[in-house]
Amino acid sequence: MPNLISVVIPAYNATPTLAETLRSALRQTHAELEVIVVDDGSKDGTRAMAESFAAEDPRVRVISKANAGVAAARNTGIDAARGDFIAPLDADDLWHPDKLRLQLERFTNGPPSLGLVYNWYRRIDTSGRIIDISAAPVVEGWVLYRHLDWNFVSNGSTPLIRRSALGDVRYDPGLNAVGAQGCEDYLIQLQIALNHQFACVPAYLTGYRRTDGAMTEDVGRMIRSHIQMYRVLWPDLDDTARRLARRRMAGFFAEYARNRARRGLAREAIGAVGQAFAHDPLGAPLKLAEQARLTFVYLSRGQGGRADRPIDPRHFDAYSDSEIDTPWDARRRLQRFKSLAALDAAYDPGMVERPAS
Structure with a gap:
């Protein structure tokens, strides 16, 4: 099937959000897709919930495995995927109905070196309400240096990835092995950027959920994950x-x-x-x-932590994909990007000489 997209959803104890996430994947206006739910050894009703969707929609497949972390679960899904494109989706995030269609259009109109298409996202709370300013960066072409300086994609549920651009590259479970899990998405995006171009759909198509007790809330762990990520990437730079x-x-x-x-x-x-x-x-x-x-x-300020108060009571689905919720001040970040953009413009993966480690 041409342009088949494989949606890969790793799920661990995901019953509070999985149904809503699956519905957002299955309502895509690009209907040529398969949805692979990888139950990562859940102890709740995650598998049963996923199987109930599979019973109703033949596009859904469920794979169960022993718990080994999100990276290993994503890799299991990728290895089982039949599509020409891979669309990672975390089990608590949401998509706008046109997300995959608009991203696929960028691939259709882009160069053969295009390996990843991303879009803008909104950060949402447990009820799906917007809780933060939504960034709107447009960073395209060869992006390695700019992406090293700033993770402008920012989350794992946003990219659409050409399967051939992945090759043998997979999410790195080693980050979890050293107690630094959290940057698998960023690392694999940088690994793709070493040899492929990026493009952007300038629309808010992902709802990136901030949940109580989420991995990204462990600040120390996330910092260690970033540091370890650069160490893993070092030999290729x-x-x-x-x-x-x-x-x-x-x-x-x-x-x-x-x-x-x-x-x-x-x-x-x-x-x-x-x-x-x-x-x-x-x-x-x-x-x-x-x-x-x-x-x-x-x-x-005497703050014991960040307060996640919705900036708008509406649900993510109530926004259009182009509606700006609050202004984003990009001046400082994009000013710094000017010099890095010049470096990226001159980047040629075939001519890169990598120093000895």
Whole structure:
């Protein structure tokens, strides 16, 4: 079947949200799809719920496996997929009905080197209401350097990936093995960007859910995941990319130092400060000063955490794909991107010389 899209949904104890997520996948206006739900050893009714959908819609398949984490579950789904395109979808996120159709149109009109098409997203709460400003970046073409500097795709439920662009690349379960799970999406996007171009559908087509107790809420773990991700990617990077990666790693070590200090873990905080200087001696003082400023703001406001109050009572589905919920100030980020865009424009994966590790 031409243009068959394989939607891959890893699911672990996902009964509160899985039905809504599956409905958002099955209502796509591009109907040539298969939906593969990988039950990752759930202990609740996730498998039964997925199988009830499969009984009603032949496009749904359910695979059950022992629990091994989200990366391994996604890989199981990819290996079982029959489509020319892979569409990852987390079991608590939502899609606009036109998401896959609009992304596929970009592939149809794009160059053969196009490997990934992303779109904008809205961050939603457990009830599907918008809770944050929705970013609207358009970053296209060769994007490796800009994507190293900023994860503008930002979540795993947004990309549509050409199957051939993946090749043998899969999500890295090793991030979970070292207690740093959380950046598998970002890592695989960067691995695709090494050899393929990106394109953007400038529309809000993904509802990215922030749930209580979600993995992304463990700030320390997410920081460690970013640091480990750059280490995994390091052998494949050229000198320019390595300079960017070192700068980014220094920033994450500075953030980790603040995270550890707030928890009274002085030795770990001091070690992280040392790592920040080791990776970016000139930039580390500014990065550490910024983290100190954020700590002061945090303490002065007496905040015990971020409050997720909806900025609009409407559900994600009530928004059009082009409706702006609140203004996004992109000036600082896009100003920095000007120099990186020039580097990306000159990027040629066939001419890249990667230094010895």
